[in-house]
Amino acid sequence: xxxxxxxxxxxxxxxxxxxxxxxxxxxxxxxxxxxxxxxxxxxxxxxxxxxxxxxxxxxxxxxxxxxxxxxxxxxxxxxxxxxxxxxxxxxxxxxxxxxxxxxxxxxxxxxxxxxxxxxxxxxxxxxxxxxxxxxxxxxxxxxxxxxxxxxxxxxxxxxxxxxxxxxxxxxxxxxxxxxxxxxxxxxxxxxxxxxxxxxxxxxxxxxxxxxxxxxxxxxxxxxxxxxxxxxxxxxxxxxxxxxxxxxxxxxxxxxxxxxxxxxxxxxxxxxxxxxxxxxxxxxxxxxxxxxxxxxxxxxxxxxxxxxxxxxxxxxxxxxxxxxxxxxxxxxxxxxxxxxxxxxxxxxxxxxxxxxxxxxxxxxxxxxxxxxxxxxxxxxxxxxxxxxxxxxxxxxxxxxxxxxxxxxxxxxxxxxxxxxxxxxxxxxxxxxxxxxxxxxxxxxxxxxxxxxxxxxxxxxxxxxxxxxxxxxxxxxxxxxxxxxxxxxxxxxxx
Amino acid sequence: xxxxxxxxxxxxxxxxxxxxxxxxxxxxxxxxxxxxxxxxxxxxxxxxxxxxxxxxxxxxxxxxxxxxxxxxxxxxxxxxxxxxxxxxxxxxxxx
Numbered sequence: 001x002x003x004x005x006x007x008x009x010x011x012x013x014x015x016x017x018x019x020x021x022x023x024x025x026x027x028x029x030x031x032x033x034x035x036x037x038x039x040x041x042x043x044x045x046x047x048x049x050x051x052x053x054x055x056x057x058x059x060x061x062x063x064x065x066x067x068x069x070x071x072x073x074x075x076x077x078x079x080x081x082x083x084x085x086x087x088x089x090x091x092x093x094x095x096x097x098x099x100x101x102x103x104x105x106x107x108x109x110x111x112x113x114x115x116x117x118x119x120x121x122x123x124x125x126x127x128x129x130x131x132x133x134x135x136x137x138x139x140x141x142x143x144x145x146x147x148x149x150x151x152x153x154x155x156x157x158x159x160x161x162x163x164x165x166x167x168x169x170x171x172x173x174x175x176x177x178x179x180x181x182x183x184x185x186x187x188x189x190x191x192x193x194x195x196x197x198x199x200x201x202x203x204x205x206x207x208x209x210x211x212x213x214x215x216x217x218x219x220x221x222x223x224x225x226x227x228x229x230x231x232x233x234x235x236x237x238x239x240x241x242x243x244x245x246x247x248x249x250x251x252x253x254x255x256x257x258x259x260x261x262x263x264x265x266x267x268x269x270x271x272x273x274x275x276x277x278x279x280x281x282x283x284x285x286x287x288x289x290x291x292x293x294x295x296x297x298x299x300x301x302x303x304x305x306x307x308x309x310x311x312x313x314x315x316x317x318x319x320x321x322x323x324x325x326x327x328x329x330x331x332x333x334x335x336x337x338x339x340x341x342x343x344x345x346x347x348x349x350x351x352x353x354x355x356x357x358x359x360x361x362x363x364x365x366x367x368x369x370x371x372x373x374x375x376x377x378x379x380x381x382x383x384x385x386x387x388x389x390x391x392x393x394x395x396x397x398x399x400x401x402x403x404x405x406x407x408x409x410x411x412x413x414x415x416x417x418x419x420x421x422x423x424x425x426x427x428x429x430x431x432x433x434x435x436x437x438x439x440x441x442x443x444x445x446x447x448x449x450x451x452x453x454x455x456x457x458x459x460x461x462x463x464x465x466x467x468x469x470x471x472x473x474x475x476x477x478x479x480x481x482x483x484x485x486x487x488x489x490x491x492x493x
Numbered sequence: 494x495x496x497x498x499x500x501x502x503x504x505x506x507x508x509x510x511x512x513x514x515x516x517x518x519x520x521x522x523x524x525x526x527x528x529x530x531x532x533x534x535x536x537x538x539x540x541x542x543x544x545x546x547x548x549x550x551x552x553x554x555x556x557x558x559x560x561x562x563x564x565x566x567x568x569x570x571x572x573x574x575x576x577x578x579x580x581x582x583x584x585x586x587x588x
Contacts, residue, residue, distance in 0.1 A: 096572060097572060098572075099565065099568045099569055099571065099572060192547075192548045192549060193548075193549055193551075206546060206547050206548075232554070232556070235553055235554065236547065236549075236551075238549065238551070300533075301533065301534050301537065303530065304530055304531045304532075304533045304534040305534055307527060307530060307531055308531055308534070315508060319508075319509075322509075323574060324573070324574070324581050324583055325569070325572075325573050325581060326569075326572045326573055326574075327572075327574075328574075329574035329575070333584065334584075335584050335585075335586075336583050336584045336585075336586050337509070338511075339583065339584055340509040341509050341510060341511035342511055344508070344509055344510045344511070345510050345511035345512070348510070353510055353512075353520075354520070354523060354524065354527075356508050356510065357501070357504050357505060357508055357510070357520065357524060358524065358527060358528075360504045360507050360508040361496075361500065361504045361524075362531075364503075364504065364507060370535070371531070373544055374534060374535065374537075374539065375534060376544030376545055376546060377539040377540075377542040377543070377544050377545075378534055378537060378539055378542075379544070379545045380542050380543060380544065380545035381537075381539065381542060383545060383548060414526075415523055415526065415527055416526045416527060416529075416530055419527075419530065430548075431548055432547070432548020432549060433548075457549075
């Protein structure tokens, strides 16, 4: 049961082979046994989860079930959840019980899904290793000496370690795809504007996008069917006809044109990662796809452009945390101004403070044109590269991350090294394109490698089709970490 | 243009984050590395390129100028650090 896909569990529930209460209880027990080591969850409310499971069983009995009715889903602790702790991985919100639900939470509730717990994350989603969380780092279930990636590291870990069949994440510069790659699961960042940001605590609003994380591409499609959709409360939510993202899963791949950006296959990619990616591309050729070389010349600017735009937007978004209306307030201060300064110095961790300071600097008088405006100009060049590339191909592929999971502590004292681990994922956020990662093998230290698939705007169904067909032909997505007791036998390279 | 200690203090002041003297030196060292990274983009000539703020060039929606939110003051104030008589309490600002 713990190793089954969401699609399989949904069929078992519909056939009354299992109940949601049984399913939810099994995952809660799994969390109880593994979470003390892996630290993937910040909060779990067993009674609330079981209450949702009982309600789901009643819905199933009445014949009104939807595909996710009764399925436990782990929710990243960035999504506001009414009446439950929503911390965003920060001391600033360590006592925050949300008075309202995020749109994504409303959607899962309406679909009858069970919230199995709130997952650990880098503080305010700022990080690539989950080490900036106020609640301590998450461990990688493939090797507890390694980071799980970030910022949705708790979500990735929970799925990889079979503590949840699927989870939600958010992705501002790679925060769904990089941890999915490092934990050996599948994750999708949709086209910007498809999933409402209402109630999703803001980091960089023009880049933030919620998305699903699961074992299989088919499960991602089922999740996206629930998560995507117009919401008037998010000013950048797109008004589009609803689609079934699972509709094209089985389509043959003959004729698929895969673009390989020459800038993504360079010496900066570790050899073990390059080998696994090459092997995956070989599999795609066997499935009938053809490869064409494309070029994304401005992509080298992605990291610097991102580290101007994202901190700038963050410095503005995080100005709301002042110790007045909600969240942490410093215990002692001299006056109002001192209260702000001490509250923010004590409530935010070092990385969040660093990014607020960078953002404040690039937006400050005399520097705006040189930094912020210049970055927005280069952002257009980066986006235009993709428009050109998609004239020659249907999907773009490459490595999700230049390395496998690195060790805990290895990069935490060097922000620049940490930022470079998102070199391949950031461009899709800047261009607003959908992008995903799927597991395609193992590299150094038997740590997982992810294949990055970037699609054109609204090409999610096509991307999921390509990922699904690959997963029909291979079994990397079925591997279970050995560290996880009572999973299926974990076969590793 | 290299970042100075005064820059760090000025920005920390603008951001309302208390940064002690000793800490400011450490912050300066780390921000300097980040700004070295950012400088790469200064070399690109892009004055003729129109800035891109959102990937989808869509217009913001308009809606009728009508009240849509219900009054939830009590609920929202239930999570505030300090309230009294329906007001948020902060240190005195006028003597």
